[in-house]
Amino acid sequence: MTNNAQVRPWGIYAHIPYCVKKCAYCDFVSSAVGNSAAREMQDYAAALRAEILREVPPLRARWGDVTTVYIGGGTPTVLPAECLTEILRTLIDAAGMPQECTVEANPGTVDADCLAQLRAAGANRLSLGVQSFDDRLLRAIGRIHTAEEARAAFRAARAAGFDNISLDLMYGLPTQTLDDLKTSVNTALALAPEHISVYGLIVEEGTPFATAEAQGLLTLPSEDAAEEMYDYLMEELPARGYARYEISNFARAGYESRHNRGYWRNVPYLGVGAAAHGYVDGVRWGNVTDAHAYIRAIRAGASVRTPEDTERTRANAMEEYAFLALRTREGIDAADFSRTFGVDIDTVYGAVIEKYIVQGLLRRAENHVALTDAGMKLGNEVFAAFLLGA
Ligand code: SF4
The missing domain is CATH 1.10.10.920 (Arc Repressor Mutant, subunit A)
Known part of the structure; x- marks a missing residue:
């Protein structure tokens, strides 16, 4: 930190644009890893570390150690554990030890060893994309894991020392009933996570669900049924000790996501990686979304920020x-x-x-x-x- 640094809260978001396979509803920037993926992921990780080393030190010099780090995707845990922990170590070396360091994980991509490595490398919060504890619904939405694998991933995370775990749940899924949702919520609550995020299914353009809907092959709950599910969640989660602190987010006291709070409170953050967004000095930008273009630009020492960088x-x-x-x-x-x-x-x-x-x-x-x-x-x-x- 320089002598004229003005210490203030700031965050870093790092994007990993790979998944084992695409879920049927997902329009996030991520691609399914194919046969040539191991090499590409190594190249991507190297580029990401290079961007971190290029972009983080000037901000640390201005504002001091980073407050929060969030590694999201995609599925960060699709990277080999050594590769992901190397990224994490590079981030922490460059930015300082954050108060909150979250890694998103898909229950189908973690084991005890990987979780222990992440915890040892500095991750102190895990966000598990469970979506449902109903195997039939998990298959219907194209998730790669079963309900039991989700429970096992949660238990393994606890055993690895994660005492701050968030679960994502979805409602309004094809053929889902209110009773199905209640069963998933009760299973989630039995695990006693610190934080729960809930999302209603939205059929996004360009996804397999959009195609199925256009062909009349998607049986979604009626609007009234989806509203009943929403009302149930909004009553049940607070009644069970999870305060609603944001439209989609519920937490036990003291476990609200500090990183996401930063977004909602206009705290500056650096986005690194393909498709990552950033907000510094009143300017918002998005990095180039294509992973190959991102790797090429970083290797060439060029900017990866998209031309829409405009002063708002x-x-x-x-x-x-x-x-x-x-x-x-x-x-x-x-x-x-x-x-x-x-x-x-x-x-x-x-x-x-x-x-x-x-x-x-x-x-x-x-x-x-x-x-x-x-x-x-x-x-x-x-x-x-x-x-x-x-
Ligand atoms: S694991 Fe997450 S990011 Fe990847 S395809 Fe499924 S919903 Fe999208």
Whole structure:
């Protein structure tokens, strides 16, 4: 750190764009690993370490040790354990030891040895993509693991010393019933994770599910049934000790994801790896998405940031600030908004705020403006109203 460093929170997101195979609903930037993958993954890991060594030191010199690190994908644990831990060590050597260091893992790609290596290399939080504890549904959505493998991965993570584990669960899956969901939730709760994320299935363009839907081959729960599942989750998880602190995220007290909180609170973060996004000095960017192009550019010492690197307008910055903060339980901090933009939030959004308070979708509390429970359900409608010029 330099003498004129201004210590402040910041994060690093590292993207691993590989999976064992693509799930039928997934439109994330990742490709299924083929026969030639071992070599490509080694090349990718080398490029990623080179980008880390190039981009991290200037930020550490400005802001001190990194606060949070998140390695996501794709499936980071599809890399050989030695390769992934080398990336982790490179990150920690360059950025300092983060307070929170999360690695995403697919239960079909971890064993006790891999988890022990990750823990020893500095990972202290594991995010397990379980999605369901129902083998029939896991097969239907193209997951590579069984329910028992998910339970075994969780137990192995505990044994490896992970005392902060998050589980992802999905609802609204093809042919899923409310009782199916209740069984999965009860299985998840029996494992006593610290954190649970829940996502409703969205049929994204270009996915196998989109094709099946177009052919009339996808049997999704009705809107009413999906809404019943949503309502059940929103009641059940808090009742069982998991507070809803963001639209899709629930945690036991003290186990909210610090890294994700950073995104919602406009904390700067560096994105490294193909398709990773970053936000530094008010500028947002995305890295080139193609892994081969990424490797070539890094080898050539060239920038991997896509040309859309544009300085945002002040209006864009206010919109983003509002959308991100509104995702959280505490909502927009009016004092911070006015410090950040030099204008009172009511001058910009007063009419919108009043309109949605009357409709019961927004509330004011202790100088914050936040979504109500009803507002969280209709989040997109409220977010659209925060578009300036809408
Ligand atoms: S494992 Fe995750 S990133 Fe990979 S295809 Fe499935 S949902 Fe997408």
